[in-house]
Amino acid sequence: MLEVRSLIKKVHQPGGEPLTIAQVEHLFVAAGEQLIIAGPSGSGKTTLLHMIAGLTAPTAGELFWDKKRLDLLSAGERDTWRAHNLGYIFQNFNLLNSLSAVENIMVAAAFGGEKRQDRRHQKSMNLLLQVGLADKAAYKPNRLSTGEQQRVAVARALVNKPALILADEPTASLDRDNVKLVLKLLQALCAANHSTLLLATHDQEVIAGFPRIFAMRRPGRNEV
Numbered sequence: 007m008l009e010v011r012s013l014i015k016k017v018h019q020p021g022g023e024p025l026t027i028a029q030v031e032h033l034f035v036a037a038g039e040q041l042i043i044a045g046p047s048g049s050g051k052t053t054l055l056h057m058i059a060g061l062t063a064p065t066a067g068e069l070f071w072d073k074k075r076l077d078l079l080s081a082g083e084r085d086t087w088r089a090h091n092l093g094y095i096f097q098n099f100n101l102l103n104s105l106s107a108v109e110n111i112m113v114a115a116a117f118g119g120e121k122r123q124d125r126r127h128q129k130s131m132n133l134l135l136q137v138g139l140a141d142k143a144a145y146k147p148n149r150l151s152t153g154e155q156q157r158v159a160v161a162r163a164l165v166n167k168p169a170l171i172l173a174d175e176p177t178a179s180l181d182r183d184n185v186k187l188v189l190k191l192l193q194a195l196c197a198a199n200h201s202t203l204l205l206a207t208h209d210q211e212v213i214a215g216f217p218r219i220f221a222m223r224r225p226g227r228n229e230v
């Protein structure tokens with residue numbers, strides 16, 4: 007389970023007071039739950055996901071993963087935790103352009119600790135099959151459509167069966183058909199792996215497909 011308590015991120019402004027860019031009083035997410043992080047542009051959705059992933063340090067507050075305090079981990083401990091527990095999906099996929107679809111996934115499998123090349127290949131091909139892209143395993147990202155690139159990114163995020171998947175506007179670059187397809191795959195694969203899924207979006211169609219929404223507010227304002 008994931009728990010967020012009194013979390014705040016402030017940034018320095020030249021010559022001014024520190025500015026609060028994300029604030030969450032309390033959020034509890036049970037293991038295996040699928041949750042939307044909603045909120046207007048600038049409400050701190052990305053910043054919250056970055057703090058959970060350990061990509062940016064909170065200014066104050068506590069972040070628990072089971073009984074572990076994520077915000078207190080050293081840089082090395084955080085890297086290890088991330089490699090074994092976390093899959094991250096970006097709006098713009100962040101695939102490595104010099105590698106093929108299957109190689110992009112295999113790199114993630116290596117970071118996840120799979121030492122054997124044949125197993126990395128097998129796991130990656132299996133995921134590509136599940137997202138319907140086994141026939142394009144050798145394609146580099148520039149030969150894949152945007153929807154296909156995001157399906158590779160979903161496969162990459164799931165190859166180590168991480169307990170936690172963070173997805174930041176994963177459908178924002180996709181057309182409506184691909185939005186539905188990518189979401190369906192992501193939700194089904196997370197359910198099959200019992201992975202907890204936190205998905206940040208302001209797309210109402212995406213929000214409608216989830217059982218629970220957590221609404222972020224712009225710090226210091228009352229609107230949702």
Ligand SMILES: Nc1ncnc2c1ncn2[C@@H]1O[C@H](COP(=O)(O)OP(=O)(O)OP(=O)(O)O)[C@@H](O)[C@H]1O
Binds near residue numbers: 028048049208
């Ligand atoms: N390093 C920084 N310095 C100053 N302001 C920042 C910094 N990083 C983010 N911000 C500001 O913090 C606010 C929250 O940003 P964040 O990207 O978390 O919002 P968001 O809810 O994900 O927005 P969107 O839906 O537009 O992606 C924004 O107003 C952003 O401009």
